[in-house]
Amino acid sequence: MxxxxxxxxxxxxxxxxxxxxxxxxxxxxxxxxxxxxxxxxxxxxxxxxxxxxxxxxxxxxxxxxxxxxxxxxxxxxxxxxxxxxxxxxxxxxxxxxxxxxxxxxxEQPWGVLTGIRPTKLYHMMRREGKSKEEIAEILQEKYLLQPEKIQLLQQIVERQLTVVPDLDRIGEEVSIYIGIPFCPTMCAYCTFPAYPINGRNGSVEEFLMGLHYEMEKTGQWLKDNNIRITTIYYGGGTPTSITAEQMDALYAKMYKVFPAVENVRELTVEAGRPDTIEPAKIDVLNKWNVDRISVNPQSFTDDTLKAIGRRHSVEETITKYHLAFKMGLTNINMDLIIGLPGEGKEEFSHTLEVTKELQPASLTVHTLSYKRASQMTRYKEKYKVAGRDEIHEMMEMASHWMKKEGYVPYYLYRQKNILGNLENVGYAKPEQESLYNIMIMEEAQTIIGLGCGASSKWVDPITGKIDRYANPKDPQTYISKYEEYTHKKIEQLTELFSRKRTEV
Ligand code: SF4
Structure with a gap:
């Protein structure tokens, strides 16, 4: 040390x-x-x-x-x-x-920037009236960013303003995040609020009862205050790990209690684990006009999937991707991870080759980060990962590949303990970007979190100051306390939006 x-x-x-x-x-x-x-x-x-x-x-x-x-x-x-x-x-x-x-x-490609959202700094300077050239000069001269990172930021900000032209005014609306805390099994690198669906951590039905309650109260508040919803995002966990009937009832409730769901700009349901995707569930997603789903391969090497504790095979990812696509869900995101245990350039190149065949609408390329609570961090010696130089090379491979295949970067974030001090980048084919990802990364508006482990983010419309309010992570606590949490949130929302109305 x-x-x-x-x-x-x-x-x-x-x-x-x-x-x-x-x-x-x-x-x-x-x-x-x-x-x-x-x-x-x-x-x-x-x-x-x-x-x-x-x-x-x-x-x-x-x-x-x-x-x-x-x-x-x-x-x-x-x-x-x-x-x-x-x-x-x-x-x-x-x-x-x-x-x-x-x-x-x-050399540090991000210079002195160690924060999660370098694009926010770019947007801030843009809002102050600085030109593209002035911003580039400041980033290079004062923050010591390397030219390729400045270019990446420029590209991302331009894309964001193309797909959300009213980004600077979107704070008048809100987005909704709904957390479903169950997964078929646990992955080794996971620190999300996720519990094996067949485990003993609270009953799914009781959890859903609490969630329906939260949706009703929040929906009523939005209607009473005449506030529009920009995007709705179901994450977790794996939202498709509950049954098709439970999903159907949940989405029916959403349409009933939230204001004008048909006008929401984007409705996403993560279906990250291919082992949860089946025709009956795709029917439900289609029935309720879900715009986007994600099917996450992470890697297209079976040994890696086994090593990180995912129960599905590469073949299952591909089959389920085709199934969802053929059944009409064509806006599919895929997550890939650079630096998984035992993976180097060869394995990553193979993953890109398979991805090329599939051509998903969007791709998020993560660089593995050692999060404190994950199994991989606790048993670091058991999981051998590539060195810094190889990680950089894989990141470069990804960025060249994306360009060649017609994907454009549209959001970016960094994490602590990220391998090689790199970044996670969301790429999409034009017009297939996830608006929710832009909202959350740029902290452009309030996001109301419902369900387990969902964190609400209150964005002060005047000062831009951010406050958070987190729901309990584990289903047991959520089940016993959801009423209390819901009322607290409604109180905070009322305060936030009344401040906005008085000061505007
Ligand atoms: S699928 Fe995602 S949320 Fe579920 S255990 Fe794996 S990493 Fe965690």
Whole structure:
């Protein structure tokens, strides 16, 4: 475990410095002592000073190894455009990244950006009136992004504004997320609120009773307040793991209690696990005009599927994809994961070859992340994954392949502990993008979460400030407390939207 000392860093941006260090040293401890320690090791010391008569600040960093200075960097930023503290934070991050890039020889494609949503920063600058060129310059000069990442952000933002031209005003509406917490079996990398459907974690019927109740109360509130729904998304878990009859009753309730479901821009049901897809369920999805589903292969190598605990085979994914497509569900998303255990370029290339035959409407390419609670993290030594360089190469393979096959990137997010410090990118054939994914990634509007583990996200229409409210993750608690949670949510929604009406 590497220990790194950072001196002269303000408390409010110590966390972001720690995240930058972890881009270079996955297993590291970062300390912020007031004086250099006596032990040997790596230390970086920062100093800031204002340049006389210029409205500029110089931020300097010196890197010491075993108490010997080995490198120094500085940067000069203007302090008249932004709050001083923000400029200092940017400067310290900049210098820290530069010093560590030189020290390790590693390059960080996302520069100093360690957050989940780099596209939000792009949208923010766009809303401030900055041109494409100005934004590119800031991203390159101040945030140290590499040109291909800037280009990716540009492409994504342009696509989002094409498919949701009213993105900047969509906060007047809401989207709905409905969480069904059951799956046929558990996958090894899973940290979603998912429970084996035949397990003992609460009864499906009781859970659905609670969900129907939440839908009724929320639908009534939306009608009373005359608020439109932009998109509805069923996730989980696997929403198609319940029976066709249960699905039918759920969607009938949705049409009955929510306002104008026929005018909703998009209705998605995840059918991620191919082993849950059957003709009777596809009939139900068609009956209620579901626009999009997802059938998730993750990989087209059987050994990998076994290793990660998915019960279905490659053949079943392909058969179920064709079945859904032939029965009229043509807008199908597929999720692929780069860096699954035992997979390198060869296996990933095979996955792309099979995907080429299928040509799904959209594809989300994830880079595996080690989430704290997953089995794969707990038993890390059991799961051998590709190295950083190979992960980068696979990501590049994916992006070239997508371009060649006519897919365009339209949303992106990053995660902590993501292999190779890369990103997850959603690609789609033109006009097949998931609007819900754009809503959630750009935090463009309030999302009301219903069901197990569903998190509601309140987006303040005036300040853009985000608050969250999470439903219980496990079905037992949900079943005993859904009324209480529903009322609390309605109270918060009323407060949020009354604020909006008073201030607009
Ligand atoms: S299908 Fe998805 S939600 Fe279900 S166990 Fe696997 S990863 Fe988790």
């Amino acid at each position: 590497k220990v790194i000392e950072l001196l002269g860093v303000q408390e409010s941006f110590q966390r972001s410095c720690e995240r930058i260090v972890q881009l270079f040293f996955e297993e590291s401890t970062v300390r912020f002592p007031s004086k250099p320690a006596k032990e040997e090791g790596l230390a970086i010391s920062f100093h800031t000073n204002d340049l006389e008569d210029t409205n500029q600040m110089r931020i300097t960093g010196e890197l010491f190894e075993n108490k010997t200075k080995v490198n120094a960097q500085d940067v000069i930023f203007n302090i008249n455009e932004q709050p001083r503290k923000k400029v200092e934070k940017q400067g310290v991050s900049f210098v820290l990244l530069k010093l560590l890039e030189e020290y390790t020889g590693m």
